[in-house]
Amino acid sequence: MGKGYLVLENGAVFEGELAGDIEASGEVVFNTSMTGYQEIVSDPSYAGQIIVFCYPQIGNYGINHLDSESEHLHLHGVVTxxxxxxxxxxxSNSSFSKGLTEHGIPSLTNVDTRALVKMLRDHGTMKGKLVPEVPAEHNNWNFEKSYVPFVSVKEIKHYPGKGPHIVLMDFGYKKSILTSLQSLECAVTVVPFNTTVDNFVDIQPDGVVLSNGPGDPEALSPYYDTIRVISETYPVFGICLGHQLLALAHGATTRKLTFGHRGSNHPVKHLETGKVYITSQNHGYEVVRESLENTGLSPTFINLNDKTVEGLKHHKYDIQSVQFHPEAHAGPADTAFLFKTFMQQITRTGDQHYAFT
Structure with missing residues (x-):
């Protein structure tokens, strides 16, 4: 390791030791989880981002061959x-830093992450660069508008099962969403994010899951109509970015949070029962509650920290969604029952034949 720096767009510089001697740039965000760092860095929703870990020591139990949420790492850097x-x-078969550098991901350690996270909380997430030397100028902050095309599968892939046939629409899905569906004996077909309505007619699923994924949901506006038609035709369950896209497709709006929700201890309240669940979250945008009027959608969960919308259901169509991650990994599995709820919704729908209108 040699000396390295995190340079933020506001001019702040944080010094540390840089592993990998690789320069990288991205949106700098922080995660409050105490464990699960392997699952976190392998989550495709972090594509294009530099993760700052709040927990002071990362890597105690190394990296293994089982816990990654995707085959490739899509984040741009790590700060600890x-x-x-x-x-x-x-x-364990590798140290954390070695596991990152083998995938071309730099990590900066021995950083005052407490001061860094306080700055991100006060000023919001910022663009930043990991560099071995502080540049004379740092005003080039060009990034991809959406990383979804980079993380989504390119071809349809089918996983057999004896239960309902679920299409997993991939905006950057985590492996644990797939395994959660498989644990309920579902047959799962993973399809690219830009799959057309005609493709769904050919596949004829019993239900559809819209996955998590990176970035601003409004960058995917060309696909709103497809998502709306699909959700008015099949039972649909949206997770994280999928939740936001369902809201947008039905006329609601989203906005960027100051520093987002990223961690494994976010309390949400189920409005129907009053019960509180601890959830795993990773997102930088929210559905604007006031925009739900006249959309047919109503909140099912709210965040107890900031009252943001954490879940939705539709009054007419078989649509449900959550902003958090019921599959967890990392984090508590308090809300894993929502996959069974979705299966019950499909069962209620029965063997009716769907017709696009």
């Missing part, structure tokens, strides 16, 4: 207070 280079776990 301290990294453990001698992990201890019977499944």
């Amino acid at each position: 207070g301290e990294q453990c280079e001698t992990p201890s776990h019977y499944l």
Whole structure:
């Protein structure tokens, strides 16, 4: 490791030790989780971002072959207070920093992450660069408008099962969404984010899951009509970005949060029962509650920290969605029952034949 720096767009510079000697740039965000760093860095929703871990020491149990949420790493960098280079776990096959550099991802450690996170909370998420030397100028902050085309599958892939046939529309899905559906014996067909209505007619699923994914949901506005028609035709369950896209497709609006929700301890309240669940979250945008009027959608969950919308259902169509991650990984599995709820919704729909209008 050599000396390195995180340079923020507001001019702030944080010094540390840079592993990988690789320069990178991205939106700088922070995650409050105490464990699950492997699942976090392999979540495609972090595409284009530099993650700052709030927990002071990362890497204690290393990296293994089982816990990654995607085959490739799509984030752009990692910042930590301290990294453990001698992990201890019977499944570990690599240190955290080595696992990152093998995928071309730089990490900056020995950083004052407490001061950095306080700055991000006060000023909001910012663009930043990981560099071995502080540049004379740092005003080039050009980034992709959407990383969804980079993280989505390019071809349809089918996973057999004895239960309902679910299409998983991939905007950057986590492996645990697929395995959650498979655990309920579903047959799952993973399709690219730009799959057309005609393709759905050919596949004829029993239900559709809109996955999580990176970036601003409004960057996917060309696909609103497809999502609306699909959700008016099949039972649909939206997760994270999928939740936002369903809201937008039915006329609601979204907006960017100051520093987002990224962590494994976010309390949400189920409005129907009053019960509170602890959830895993990773998003930088919210559905604007006031915009739901006349959309047919109403909130089902709210965030107890800031009262943002955490879930939706439609009054007419078989649509439900959540802003958090019921599949967890990392985080608590308090809301895993929502996959069973979706299966019950499909069962109620029965064997009716769907007709596009």
